[in-house]
Amino acid sequence: MEKINIEGLTKRYRGKAAPALDQVSLEIETGMYGLLGKNGAGKSTLMKILTTLEQPTAGTVEVCGVPIKAAKAIRQQIGYLPQRFGFYTNMRVVDAMTYLAVLANVPARDQSQRIQHLLEEVHLADKARTKIKALSGGMLQRLGIAQALVNRPKVLIVDEPTAGLDPEERIRFRNLLTDFANERIVLLSTHIVSDIEATTNTIGILDQGRLLFNGTTDQLLLAANGHVFEKEVPVAKLNEFKRHRRITEQVTDGTMVKLRFLAASQINTSAQVLPTLEEAYLYLQMKHEEAFL
Template structure:
């Protein structure tokens, strides 16, 4: 295949993408002895920023990602979440037109994840944001175009509401006893289960809720996670049984 940017093949003309790309890999490593300021100055220089523009951009990113108070400390002393925020900051350096983020929410606490989602929503107004994540709830909130990939193969690509239609009217909740749980789990696609004092509360996806009358299943609103599990499960069944 080919990857084109404004009609140019980036394999043949890599500089066309380097100037506009911001990238955060899943495994992001930095020199532990550098401070946040020093590291971001290095990234800024690579991006072609200098002088006042560089200083203003670094200060804005540190503020936006709540790193100002530790900007002079060695990155090696940071927590996992702080290091991840530094990774996000370097990806945003230079105001990229194309932003590729691989598992960016790893290591972030709930408050940081909310802040980051809001930041991505703002960025998507002026940049193309490609986000790879296994945290389906984050994708459901911010994405307007979703691709589901399994083992390198594209299984589904569509708008979120279209993907949800796959499991519309097929998601239920039920209360079952502990004795019933193992058999129920082997027969149904369970997207969530919660143990209680008298058994289990399960959320499951099925085309035939009437075949489980003893559980008195209650229909519930489908989520993107339900759809994701259904698509992956259906693909595996087709591969196994043809």
């Protein structure tokens, strides 16, 4: 089984007081692993280190047994779909894939068959001769996956891949990632909880460069159990209630508002409810924030 081993990973940038990553330790095995966190939590920094675009300040990283300092060997193991990527928009899909296959040192005799296979896997075979500028956002993301897999990597890393996609394309893209995770490590970095919920039950949560949680979604839900409540309040008292509670959902019905909210302890006048994964994530962040007050 392939593994990514991360021990005490720290990254500091010149002129920044706080580290972008602070003593992060993780072990990621074959399958889908979700990395969750707010914008600026350190997710993209971790992705850049794993793909050798940046080097750590301290700590060790091994990808499938290869130390991160061996950049050339690491790049042969990894496929990467960054948050922002570009193609030459006037090129046809098949020509762009051929160009990228050449850059990835795919033997010329294998290029045509491999590209055809990948385009079929990402459901773009019928767009092979379409210019890239004519593709939808979802098609571009699927093409991004195809190019990331052109070197047959053992690890696929995708950074915020569903941002800007419509619901249908988002579901299709997530299902595609799940299929590819059957035989390799797929590391999905996102701030969208529903992407994690729909693809994997193994997650890590970063906040301000620190790893707050590493485990299963069931473990995260269990930690928040007993801390999510439901209550109806008059619209006139809503703002006052919000000043004292972390609201996760509100639905107005006439003069009343039905609320779900987080609390550190039992509220006598409120009904306790089971947490959603998003509420469990928010509860973990709330506890982390309170620890620094």
